[in-house]
Amino acid sequence: xALLEVEGLVKHFxxxxxLFGRALAHVKAVDGVSFSLDTGKxxxxxxxxxxxxxxxSRLVLRLIEPDAGAVRFDGRDxxxxxxxxxxxxxxxxxxIFQDPYASLNPRMTVGQIxxxxxxxxxxxxxxxxxxxxxxxxxxxxxxxxxxxxxxHEFSGGQRQRIxxxxxxxxxxxxxxxxxxxxxxDVSIRSQILNLLSELQDRLGLAYIFVSHDLAVVKHIxxxxxxxxxxxxxxxAEADTLFAAPRHPYSRALLSAxxxxxxxAKSSRIVLQGEIPSAINPPPGCRxxxxxxxxxxxxxxxxxxxxxxxxxxxxxxxRTPELPSSEAIVPMDGGFSPVLEKLVAAFSGGPEAAxxxxxxxxxxxxxxx
Amino acid sequence: xxxxxxxxxxxxxxxxxxDDGRITHAVDGVDLSVANGAxxxxxxxxxxxxxxxSLAIxxxxxxxxxxxxxxxxxxxxxxxxxxxxxxxxLRGIRLAMIFQEPMTSLNPSFTIGDxxxxxxxxxxxxxxxxxxxxxxxxLRRVHIPSxxxxxxxxxxxxxxxxxxxxxxAMALACDPRLLIADEPTTALDVTLQAQILELMRELxxxxxxxxxxxxxDLGVVAEVCDEVAVMYAGEIVERAPVDELFSAPxxxxxxxxxGSIPRLDHRAEQLATIEGMVPNMAQPPAxxxxxxxxxxxxxxxTKTSPxxxxxxxxxxxxCIRAPLELLVS
Numbered sequence: 001x002a003l004l005e006v007e008g009l010v011k012h013f014x015x016x017x018x019l020f021g022r023a024l025a026h027v028k029a030v031d032g033v034s035f036s037l038d039t040g041k042x043x044x045x046x047x048x049x050x051x052x053x054x055x056x057s058r059l060v061l062r063l064i065e066p067d068a069g070a071v072r073f074d075g076r077d078x079x080x081x082x083x084x085x086x087x088x089x090x091x092x093x094x095x096i097f098q099d100p101y102a103s104l105n106p107r108m109t110v111g112q113i114x115x116x117x118x119x120x121x122x123x124x125x126x127x128x129x130x131x132x133x134x135x136x137x138x139x140x141x142x143x144x145x146x147x148x149x150x151x152h153e154f155s156g157g158q159r160q161r162i163x164x165x166x167x168x169x170x171x172x173x174x175x176x177x178x179x180x181x182x183x184x185d186v187s188i189r190s191q192i193l194n195l196l197s198e199l200q201d202r203l204g205l206a207y208i209f210v211s212h213d214l215a216v217v218k219h220i221x222x223x224x225x226x227x228x229x230x231x232x233x234x235x236a237e238a239d240t241l242f243a244a245p246r247h248p249y250s251r252a253l254l255s256a257x258x259x260x261x262x263x264a265k266s267s268r269i270v271l272q273g274e275i276p277s278a279i280n281p282p283p284g285c286r287x288x289x290x291x292x293x294x295x296x297x298x299x300x301x302x303x304x305x306x307x308x309x310x311x312x313x314x315x316x317x318r319t320p321e322l323p324s325s326e327a328i329v330p331m332d333g334g335f336s337p338v339l340e341k342l343v344a345a346f347s348g349g350p351e352a353a354x355x356x357x358x359x360x361x362x363x364x365x366x367x368x
Numbered sequence: 369x370x371x372x373x374x375x376x377x378x379x380x381x382x383x384x385x386x387d388d389g390r391i392t393h394a395v396d397g398v399d400l401s402v403a404n405g406a407x408x409x410x411x412x413x414x415x416x417x418x419x420x421x422s423l424a425i426x427x428x429x430x431x432x433x434x435x436x437x438x439x440x441x442x443x444x445x446x447x448x449x450x451x452x453x454x455x456x457x458l459r460g461i462r463l464a465m466i467f468q469e470p471m472t473s474l475n476p477s478f479t480i481g482d483x484x485x486x487x488x489x490x491x492x493x494x495x496x497x498x499x500x501x502x503x504x505x506x507l508r509r510v511h512i513p514s515x516x517x518x519x520x521x522x523x524x525x526x527x528x529x530x531x532x533x534x535x536x537a538m539a540l541a542c543d544p545r546l547l548i549a550d551e552p553t554t555a556l557d558v559t560l561q562a563q564i565l566e567l568m569r570e571l572x573x574x575x576x577x578x579x580x581x582x583x584x585d586l587g588v589v590a591e592v593c594d595e596v597a598v599m600y601a602g603e604i605v606e607r608a609p610v611d612e613l614f615s616a617p618x619x620x621x622x623x624x625x626x627g628s629i630p631r632l633d634h635r636a637e638q639l640a641t642i643e644g645m646v647p648n649m650a651q652p653p654a655x656x657x658x659x660x661x662x663x664x665x666x667x668x669x670t671k672t673s674p675x676x677x678x679x680x681x682x683x684x685x686x687c688i689r690a691p692l693e694l695l696v697s
Contacts, residue, residue: 048557048558048559048560049528049557155645185413185414185584186413186584186586186625186628186629187413187624187625187628187641187642189628190627190628190629190630190639190640190641191641193630193639194638194639194641197637197638212557212558214558215587215629215630215631215632216630218630218632219630219631219639220630242632252559253558253559255562256558256559256561256562257558257587257632258558258561258562258565258585258587258588258590258591259587259590259591259631259632260586260587260589260590260614260626260629260631261590261614262590262591262610262611262614263611264590264591268562270559270562270563270566271559271562271563273513274513274527274529274530275527329632330632331632331633332631332632332633333633334631334633334634335626336615336616338615338616338693338696339615339616339617339623339626341696342617342623342692342693342695342696343623343626343627343640344696345663345664345695345696346620346623346624346627346640346663346664347627347638347640347641347663348663
């Protein structure tokens with residue numbers, strides 16, 4: 001059974017009210033989104049700003065109330081939970097945000113920040129809490145003595161580690177990562193991504209990973225759902241999607257990824273026109289105003305998400321007739337052999353460099 | 369490159385005097401040059417000095433707190449010794465800059481037309497009417513749909529990608545010889561990023577302007593730059609033609625950066641990481657500034673600061689262990 005099942009989720013925000021408070025216009029932020037997620041797996045939600053990916057992640061946690069749809073977590077119907085039930089659910093699902101500066105209280109020490117959830121949910125008896133805090137800090141690669149410090153004394157990457165430790169404090173099964181590495185520098189970003197995968201392996205966590213960085217998504221996700229204007233237009237296993245995206249929107253999105261290889265072969269599709277407003281999404285297929293393959297039917301009839309035999313689903317009338325998309329995603333062609341060795345030596349530390357021996361990049365991290 | 373450079377920076381040093389009396393060495397002995405029509409990528413992480421370098425070129429650093437030395441030769445001027453009035457004329461006509469966040473660089477209480485026309489009248493003169501026509505023409509050049517109508521709109525009515533186009537149109541108003549673009553696509557989605565990069569390439573081909581592109585995204589660099597300078601802790605640590613940098617980098621920091629990017633072609637279980645932290649620039653360490661984080665470090669690295677030396681044609685590295693191939697062969 002899936003850990004999380006989402007069905008027909010809808011959320012419309014009121015964009016404009018009349019003098020008497022009657023709603024005049026709605027932003028259709030999320031309009032009929034369904035997916036499921038298994039324990040220990042990562043689902044990435046991708047799409048342009050305003051496509052509804054962050055709203056979906058908040059609906060799943062019931063941080064905002066959906067207008068329609070169903071969310072089942074571990075067999076329980078989330079939308080019918082009362083305050084108590086919701087509180088115990090929050091112990092099983094946590095969220096980390098993009099901005100680690102804004103998500104930690106500057107007036108609390110790291111120790112206090114991490115103790116709070118333990119006390120709130122009465123998870124660990126008071127005398128053993130500081131021990132648990134040390135354990136959590138070690139888990140995210142920080143030294144336990146840092147518990148006495150305040151958030152401003154840490155760098156961005158370290159703060160994101162603290163935010164992750166806080167999410168882990170309640171031993172959740174699901175963590176929603178909303179752009180967790182977007183505000184971080186490249187070298188720090190890789191540390192946090194490594195940490196997230198390590199923790200997933202060790203603790204069997206499921207992630208919903210919201211990101212606009214598609215190379216990062218390719219690296220971390222098992223499944224990907226591509227969203228456009230409040231709807232999922234394509235969903236598949238990450239490797240399948242990146243090998244051959246089907247929906248014209250996914251094609252454009254994936255073809256636009258800049259790859260760190262000069263003169264990389266690419267067949268970039270540059271979309272013309274602007275993203276339509278979610279207040280008045282276009283009728284029919286919501287992508288038709290920007291779609292290079294548009295036909296009359298797309299302007300009037302909304303396509304449904306239809307899955308093939310291996311669970312690769314696409315919402316496009318023209319799926320079977322579109323040209324092959326195998327060469328759409330730009331290839332970085334890998335590193336030159338010398339660079340490959342250098343990177344391995346760089347990760348392997350001084351011994352590897354000095355001895356000329358190369359340790360595999362996939363070497364398991366040493367667990368304390 | 370054989371042609372004489374359009375801009376040449378020699379031994380640029382920038383120090384900031386903080387309120388508490390602390391001195392931060394933001395840029396420490398940077399040498400750079402860009403030829404006519406070339407695109408130089410300036411790469412590095414937060415605080416490495418890349419944006420400060422570009423602000424120094426534009427003459428936009430606060431005079432009270434920034435102490436600048438060295439020389440920036442551009443078009444027969446030394447920009448560091450040019451009087452403010454002349455500098456104001458140079459900016460706009462020959463030098464232009466676009467920033468990461470277009471909303472904060474546009475005045476919300478004027479229409480985009482007013483703002484572009486102001487730039488044209490200020491630097492080129494002419495009648496209001498001809499300036500308006502030129503503004504519409506510029507908006508058309510950056511592919512803004514129905515520019516005759518859009519010109520009278522206010523910035524808040526435009527999307528992020530559209531605003532960045534307006535900024536580019538404004539920067540191009542007087543056909544600058546050098547365009548500095550500071551993270552121009554960082555705030556944009558990939559689809560818009562692709563549009564803006566395409567546009568920059570197109571405009572460069574049409575006008576022959578040189579571009580300095582400041583970014584932390586090596587993917588963007590690979591796509592639009594001819595040459596790359598990698599900065600770390602206020603210094604240039606490596607400089608190379610773009611193909612060279614991505615196939616055979618000669619500084620360990622560049623190797624670490626390349627290794628830490630997730631790749632599309634194959635899935636590594638673990639990405640490379642650069643351990644440790646950027647040194648405190650109030651007291652830069654003796655010796656190589658990357659030494660504390662470098663897996664290839666030797667005792668000699670921590671003693672004296674390594675010079676930026678040529679390791680191949682047009683390829684410079686500030687590392688005593690270069691060529692790095694020898695470390696793994």
